[in-house]
Each structure stands twice: as C-alpha cells, then as structure tokens.
Amino acid sequence: EAGVAQSPRYKIIEKRQSVAFWCNPISGHATLYWYQQILGQGPKLLIQFQNNGVVDDSQLPKDRFSAERLKGVDSTLKIQPAKLEDSAVYLCASSPRGGSYEQYFGPGTRLTVT
Amino acid sequence: AQSVTQLGSHVSVSEGALVLLRCNYSSSVPPYLFWYVQYPNQGLQLLLKYTTGATLVKGINGFEAEFKKSETSFHLTKPSAHMSDAAEYFCAVSFYNNDMRFGAGTRLTVKP
Numbered sequence: 001e002a003g004v005a006q007s008p009r010y011k012i013i014e015k016r017q018s019v020a021f022w023c024n025p026i027s028g029h030a031t032l033y034w035y036q037q038i039l040g041q042g043p044k045l046l047i048q049f050q051n052n053g054v055v056d057d058s059q060l061p062k063d064r065f066s067a068e069r070l071k072g073v074d075s076t077l078k079i080q081p082a083k084l085e086d087s088a089v090y091l092c093a094s095s096p097r098g099g100s101y102e103q104y105f106g107p108g109t110r111l112t113v114t
Numbered sequence: 115a116q117s118v119t120q121l122g123s124h125v126s127v128s129e130g131a132l133v134l135l136r137c138n139y140s141s142s143v144p145p146y147l148f149w150y151v152q153y154p155n156q157g158l159q160l161l162l163k164y165t166t167g168a169t170l171v172k173g174i175n176g177f178e179a180e181f182k183k184s185e186t187s188f189h190l191t192k193p194s195a196h197m198s199d200a201a202e203y204f205c206a207v208s209f210y211n212n213d214m215r216f217g218a219g220t221r222l223t224v225k226p
Contacts, residue, residue, distance in 0.1 A: 004157070033213070033214075040123075040218070040219075041218055041219070042118075042204050042206075042216030042217050042218050042219050043158070043204070043216050044216075045213045045214065045215075048213055056213055091157055091158070093157075093158075102148060102160045102163055103158075103160075103214060104160075105150075105157030105158040105159070106157050107155070107156055107157045108155075108156075108157050110155075
C-alpha cells in the first residue's frame with residue numbers, strides 16, 4: 001500500500017513570495033489533514049477535510065493560507081504572501097475517517113522563508 | 115478543552131536501559147490516545163494507540179503504554195533501549211470526530 005505522498009520535500013522562498021504544497025493521501029482515505037510543525041514543537045492542525053468538504057479550519061490563518069481538496073483526493077495548501085514565521089515543516093496526513101482511527105503521515109515539506 | 119503535556123523535552127538513556135517517556139492529558143470525556151515517533155526528516159509513524167478496552171497497550175518495536183484514567187496519564191515505556199530508538203516522540207489525544215492535539219514532543223537520545 002502506497003503511503004501519503006507530498007511534494008516538494010524542501011522549499012526556500014523569500015518573504016512576501018507565494019508557495020504551494022501538494023499532498024496525495026492513501027487511496028480510499030476520506031479524511032485529509034494539513035499540519036504545521038514549527039521547530040521544537042508538536043504538529044498543529046491547520047485544516048481537516050472530509051472528502052472534499054472542510055470539517056475544521058479554525059486554526060488556518062485565512063488571510064494568507066488557503067487549501068483545497070478537489071474531487072476528494074489530492075490536496076493543495078497555499079501560502080500567499082509568506083512571512084518569516086511561516087518557516088516550518090508542513091505535514092499532510094490521511095485516515096479512513098476522523099476520530100479513533102490513526103492518521104498516516106507523509107514525509108512533510110520543509111519550508112524556509114528568508 | 116483537550117490538551118497534552120509531555121514532561122521532559124529531552125530524555126537521555128543508555129543502551130539497554132529502561133525508556134520512560136511521560137504524557138499527561140486533560141479531558142472531560144474519555145479520550146483516544148496515541149504515541150507517534152518521528153525520525154529526522156520523516157513524517158510521524160504510529161507506535162501505539164488506546165481507544166477502548168485493555169488499558170495496557172502494546173505497540174511496535176517493543177514499546178508499550180498504559181492508560182491510567184485516575185492519573186490522566188499515558189506514559190510510554192520500553193524495557194531495553196536500542197540505539198535505533200533515538201528519535202522524537204509525540205503523545206497525542208483526540209475524540210470521536212475531533213482533531214488530534216499533539217504534545218510538544220520528547221527527544222530521546224540513546225548513549226552507547
């Protein structure tokens with residue numbers, strides 16, 4: 001079974017530039033999550049999708065972050081414009097459904113904003 | 115609100131020694147509890163989980179954890195540390211359809 005795929009693995013941009021991350025979840029997983037992991041901290045949920053609908057985006061900075069999950073499969077997370085404090089690892093995870101099922105994580109995208 | 119506290123941001127043990135990583139949670143209803151491990155430049159991998167039933171949970175790589183409701187704890191243990199156990203460990207809590215909240219993590223170092 002293929003795992004969660006993410007690209008790119010690394011990205012360096014200057015502040016005020018835009019960036020996009022892509023995630024392909026495990027086949028058949030209805031729930032998809034995006035997390036932000038700042039160095040030295042645990043992952044923080046940004047947004048949760050159930051199929052192609054948003055379940056929770058309460059911690060997503062909507063003035064600069066956006067995410068979509070078209071057709072309930074792949075997802076894209078965008079930052080526009082980026083700030084220095086956005087430097088972090090962005091993790092994508094998927095699960096068969098929310099709740100007690102564990103989440104399966106991709107390798108992450110390490111973003112550095114200079 | 116649910117939250118997780120991991121005691122000790124860094125734990126160092128000798129190879130062959132007991133590993134004990136501490137996790138406490140706050141919750142007004144029974145939680146689902148998880149331990150994940152993260153190796154450098156990799157995503158998180160599930161070690162074990164507690165949802166219902168037996169309070170002593172066994173996971174991969176010889177790790178286990180015990181859910182103690184009275185102490186609101188879910189500490190992770192392994193009888194004998196191996197060099198390959200060196201990594202970052204995260205405790206997490208979630209409810210029925212809620213998001214997963216992670217602790218700040220504990221970095222485990224294993225000395226030869």
